Every structure is written in C-alpha cells, then in structure tokens.
Amino acid sequence: MSTTALAIKATALSQKHISLGAKMVEFAGYNMPVSYSGLNDEHACVRSAMGVFDVSHMGEFILKGENALDLIQRVTSNDAAVLTDGKIQYSCLPNDKGGIVDDLLVYRIDEKTYMLVVNASNIEKDWNWIAKHNTKGVDMKNISDQTSLLAVQGPKAILALQKLTDINLSEIPYYTFKKGKFNGIDNVVVSNTGYTGAGGFELYFENEVADKMWNAIFEAGKEFGIKPIGLGARDTLRLEMGFCLYGNDIDDSTSPIEAGLGWITKFTKEFTSKATFLEQKEKGVSRKLVGIEMIDRGIPRHDYEVVDAAGNTIGKVTSGTQSPSLNKAIGMAYVKTEFAKADTEIFVKIRDKAIKAKVVKIPFYKQ
C-alpha cells in the first residue's frame, strides 16, 4: 500500500461501496463513492423512489454542560434558544470578518446536550473555532470518527424504514429527530433531514453496526427499488433545491446575508459578526447569491464569470450543472445586487463566449 493510500480516510462502508462497484473518489480526505449506476439514474431514483447515501464523512460534535446553549448561541447565527428536545436547526458559524466558517445542523438532545453536524472538509477548522470560544467549560466531544451516517432519501424512504423500527416515523416532522431502537440497535438517531428535497431520513449510529444497518435498509427497500447513491447525485439533488454547498456557494468570504441565509441569521442574540450582518441587512448588500438558468446552450460551472449584455463582469458562478429532473442547465451565482431580480437577463462566460441566461427564483425543482 502506498503512503497516499494511507492518508485517505475510509468510512465504515468504503469497502462496501468498492465491492458494489461504485466509482470512488477522494472527497474531503475520505474515500467516497461518487457514482454507482450513473448520476442521472441515481438522481431519478431518489426523486421517484428511494436511495441511500453514505455521508459518514460528515462531522459530529457533542456539546454538553450548563453553558452548552450559551456557547452555541455565541458561535452560530441562528437562534438555538428556540429549539426544544428533539428539534433540529440549520445554522452557520460566522467568522469575525463577516464570512462563514461552515454551515451546520444543531440538534437539541436535551437542555444541556447538543449535537452539531458539520461538513467533513471543515471538521478541524470548526472544532478549533468553537473550542476557541468555549470559555465556560462546555464539555466538547468529537464523535466523527466513530459515527456513521446514512441519508435514506426519497418518497418511499419512510415506508421502507418503518419496517425496521417501532418508532412511528410519521410522527417525526421535518427537522426533528428521535433516538431509539432501529433494526434492533439501540440509540440510533432517526432524523427527518437530508439535503435532497426528496424527503426521507438520516440515521446516525456507531461504525460497528454500519454493515448491519446498510444490509437491513437495502432489504427493506428492495420492493421500492432502492439504490445506493453517490456524491455526484447528492450534489445535483441539492442544487435543484438551491441549497448551498460550503466551499462552492458559501465560504470564509461570503456573508449569510449575501447568500440568502438571512432566515438563519437572527439578531435576537449576541454572536460573531452580528453588527456586520445587521448593517448588511439594513443597508443592503452589493452582491447576492441567485439562481440562474441558461437560456442559450451551455452549462454554468463553478468560477465561471457572469457578465452583463455589454460584457462587464457582474459576478461569478458558484455551482452549476445540467439538472437531471428539469433537463436544463442551472446554477447559482453571486451577482451585483442590481442584477439579482428574477428574470434579469445575464450572461455566463463559457469558453470565452457570453452565453445568455436569466436569474430565477430558487428552488429550481418543485415537487
């Protein structure tokens, strides 16, 4: 084995993906499946039936103690005080320059215990950032390496998963979770989340039972046409919903207000960069993240330049793809605010040609 192979981390299911014939890539330092049967096929399977994503590379931190909420309030933009036990919140960690350290989910397990779910590529950066603000002795535990996470997504997911648990899944609304027995395994976190817009659940459990969980889920989903899904389709599914991907659409230099994440930026509490964001909200921002749809033929890609009819630069594409569900080229881009209104004509520079596009409202895909 070469040293580079040693440096790449495996999830508890990496070997499973390889044995099932997945095309593997290194993503955020992990050996991950990028596709199985083909991106369009996998994408359609999730939209119409169900599919399973191994997203065990994601990071999980447990914050515990009298001051856990206090710490979370300080480092995140959303108001975690509104959470009750079993509720989940989408939020972000602002940096002190008005940018974003990461976007994340905040799970309230109980009054003094929270789980934060962060992007794989940012585990270390987030941990250090939160730890730096932990001045009141909150007990922080990084359980990322021992935790597996499967996203079981699609309209049939609830029917298949219900066969494996006595927890009534229809009583777990969107952005809530229950912890309980699933497939005979205790303490599985069953969360009504996922980044696909297709419905379904995410399951958190210990690495040791990963094989057992995977096999049971596929057995339960057989009658519904379940398929394993790679990161490629995960990206096209999230993009059709207009969900931000850290590193593409948001990063250390973009503000949540610019990114259309004002809804997770609550000024009811103190937090990092609050004054900057408040000023942006009141006075407006000079650029905004918008959805774009190509009018003429071409596919927008990350970092392509956006220009106006006269050829002046007005922004940059952050994500783009041929939408498998809509069969048209879509993307997201930061554009100068005067170009951010829906139906505004813009142009994307594709191989030195300005190709006509327009600003559209997100989500691109509506059920």
Next chain:
Amino acid sequence: MNFPEELKYTKDHEWVKVDGDVATIGITDFAQKELGDIVYVDVNTVGESVAIEEVFGTVEAVKTVSDLFMPITGNVLEVNGGIDANPELVNKDPYGAGWMIKARIESPAELAQLLSATDYKKLIGV
C-alpha cells in the same frame, strides 16, 4: 469495456476510424464511463483546420467538462447532428451512433503514431 480492434486510439481517450482521407473521431468507452452522463457536445471548429492535439470541442457531462483533442491534424468537415439532440448516444454507443466529428486527414503520416486497441488497453490498465 469494449475497444474495437479496427480503430486507432489516443492517450487522450479519443478513437479514430480511417476511411480513405476522412477520419471519424469519437471518445472511447473508457472516456464515456469516466465522464458519466453526457449532456452536451460543443464543437465550434467546423470548417477549420485543427492541428494534432489541439482542442476541437468540449464534452459536458452532468458533473464535469472536458476538452476534446484532435488525434490527427485535420479539417473538421462535420459534427454528428444526432448527438446534438441526444448526447446520451455518446454513453450508449461511443463507437457507433455516438461518433463526434468527421475530419479530412491533412498529415497521413501522423496516423502511424496512433495507438492500437492493445496499446490503448495497456495504457488505461485493462
């Protein structure tokens, strides 16, 4: 994966079929698999003479975009109209209905540098 013996190949994963002084050019089975679902083949060099290893077009898959290189110096005569409407033909039938361009061969000597099916398979490790 399939690599017909009668075709010639390049290290950039194109194939060439020679018929008199006309070369039909496409991408290999290996290339289409690597790219995944192909959604657009953009060729804007029709009528132009394009040198060996220069870009004659671009292939867009859902997730990636890749340049297409001339296997030999030639004048681009035509683009396959069939893949404009149905780019997935490149995935389904890379050596048949999924061909990309036809070009008039301008330096026949270059043909000798192309790879045989055996050499190409060795290159990609199959």
